[in-house]
Amino acid sequence: MKIYLQSLLTLFYSKISLLHSTLGLGALLLGFNFPIFSQSQVRTDAENQHITVFLNRAQIDARIKTSVQSGTTKLIIGNIATTADPNSIQIGGKGEVVIMGVKFKQNYLGNKKRSVLEDSLKITKSELEVVDVLVKVAENERSMLMANSNVKNEKDGVTPEDLKEMMDFFRTKLTEIGTRQMQLVRQSKDLQDKINCFQQQLNSQGTNVNQPAGEIELTVTAKANAIIELNLTYIANGAGWSPIYDIRAKDIKSNIDLAYRANVFQNTGIDWKNVKLTLSTANPAEGGTKPELSAQFVNIYEPILMLNKNSRAMKFEAPQAMAMDAAPLQEVSTTAAFVNTVQTTLAVNFDIAIPYNINSGGNAEMVDIQNHSLRSNYKYYTVPKFDKDAFLTAIITDWEKYNLLPGTANVYFEGTFVGTTDIAGGEAKDTLLISMGRDKKIISKREVVEEFKSRKNVGSNIRESFGYRITLRNIKNEPISIVMEDQVPISQDSRIEVELEDAKGADFNRETGKLTWNLTLQPLENKEILLKYNVKYPKGKNIQGL
Structure with a gap:
């Protein structure tokens, strides 16, 4: 019986060895690249x-x-x-x-990055297939061994010596098979982890x-x-950069430290290794062809009367207005220790002195460009109509010489991140206001004054009065300068008249209806301001915007 089992196992091992060598050869062939030769090709x-x-x-x-x-x-x-x-x-x-x-x-x-990753994945999967086959082989080997473990008594010719020899044989073989199974299971898990890593690497690089x-x-x-x-x-194509800023201020008596950085990305299909980098404010995608004027025709607009299906009311359909193109991006100039800034006719170039490595399809690389110390004045702004909090702003008067591109800024004040703000919106203004965040120690309140609120008939018109009491309180231990803003409605119809009755100390912009108070609040001081205005309009008319 022992000889018979050993013969079966020997045959079994020989077949598995042939299978292992065949699969191993296949896995080897997967990783082999055959060279292609051409006599006139280099x-x-x-x-x-x-x-x-x-x-x-x-x-x-x-x-x-x-x-x-x-x-x-x-x-x-x-x-x-x-x-x-x-x-x-x-x-x-x-x-x-x-x-x-x-x-x-x-x-x-010819994509080397793809071939290396995908071929490695294929080879590892092939190795896992071989291991899985060997696990099944070991399990079948154990089942075959157990199927022949039924030993009969001495009447069938089995002596105690034979029984002991068979038990030793089964113990040795089962131990060998079990040990091999444990090793194969561990190897299978390691290969599966390796496959997962390759797959995650492929997924992380996206379509690149x-x-x-x-x-x-x-x-x-x-x-x-x-x-x-x-x-x-x-x-x-598939490359570019966008500006991003870090704005830091120690307190309201110090200058603003502005770090100018570039978020550089590229999905060109090749890695940039140890290259000299230049960032340019030019945008080739905008094109450089001068626009041509065509004839501009005018005529009388005749409105089309359209009947509402649910009523007899008539309405006018006006043509849609055409959106205007956005203003071109501004140029950037100045220098820093590690950047050479070159002003050209059409753009500004930042030559980076330090070589960079930027992988295709990877995360954007943050590149430092410039650092500026900006002289700033600080003021608080509040709009009680919309928000009870005051907002600290830094006012920079000579900012235009830096020609900063529009971008997002991370704001840090007194060592704490306070939020993000937009910087250099592309508009030509004398001053740049940077919001530094909320200050909970300045409190505002806007409430309706009922005794000022009224509605009266004046001939064929209605005269409606509005009144608000605005209270500001400074609970800080130092005086502050604060700008408070409010508004009155603007009439777009000659039959509607708006009269400002009381807004003591405010600058009034009649075109926008904006009211601005420039105030100074001493420590723990309360200040009360009254706002009153009247609106007169024809009887029987519904007025929007009040």
Whole structure:
């Protein structure tokens, strides 16, 4: 019986070994790349030297150094952005060759990042399949062994010595199989963890991994063997930068420290390794063609009367107004210790002295550009009509010389993050106001004064009066300057008249209806302000906006 079992196991092992070697060979073949040879073809990679990142897109300057034989050669240049604009490719340099043609193409088999990750994933999955098969083999081996474990008594020719020998045999084999199963289960778990890591890496890189590789096919001819050094320049989509600021103030007596940074992103399909970086305020996506004026026609607008299905009332349908284009972005200038700022005719360039590595498809890279110390005056603003809190603002009067681009700023005051604000909205103003956050120690209150509120008939009109009491309180231990804002309605109909009756000490803008008080509050001081106005309109008319 023992000999019979050993024969079965030997046959079983030989079949499994053949299966293992076959699968192992398959896994090996998955990772093997067969070279392709071409007599008139030379492959080389472009070495990226300098990258200029615009607000939208990037210009890549690269170098190629290689040798060609006499005759016509197709030079296949790799490490080219997948998003390259074929019309922007420029090639020049040195060497005894004549350039016959330039063509950009995409190689769907040449994405090294994709091939490395996906091939590693395939190989690991194949290894896991082998381990899973061996786990099943061990389980079947154990089942076969247990199926033959029924030992009969001495009448069937089994002696105690035979029984002891069989028990030793089963113990040895079961221990061996169990140990092998535990090792295979651990190996299976390790391989599954490895597969999960590869899959997560693929997912984290998004569609970038599935991009084809960019290549430039350069056809050259040479009378003799030659060494050539080429300079390559082209524009790539899928890259850009946006400004972001950090604003820090120690207290209301100190200057504002402004850190100017750039959020640089790129999804060009190639990694930028140790390249010189320049950030430019230019935006090639806007185009540089001068707009042309066409004839502007005018005529009388005749409104179309449309009957409401649910009533006899008539209404006018007016044409929709056309939205105006946004103002162009402003330029940036000034210098910092690690950045050389160059003012060109159409833009400003920040030449970064430190080489950068920015991976394609990865997280945006934060690049420091400049640091400024801004002389600031501080004031509090409050609009009790909408919010009871006061807002501390920093007022910068000479900010235009920095020409900051529109962006978001993280605000830190007295060592604490207080929120975000918008900076440099693109409008030409003398002063820049930066909100530094709320101050709960300045309290405002706006309430209706019932004794001022009335509604009277005046001939064929209605005269309606409104009154509000606004209270400000400073519970700080120091005096403050505060600007309080409120408003009165503006009439858009000659039949409606608005009269400001009482707003002592306020500057009144009649075009916008805005009221502004510039006040000083001493420590623990309360100040009360009255606002009264009247609105007169025809009887029987419903007035909107009151």
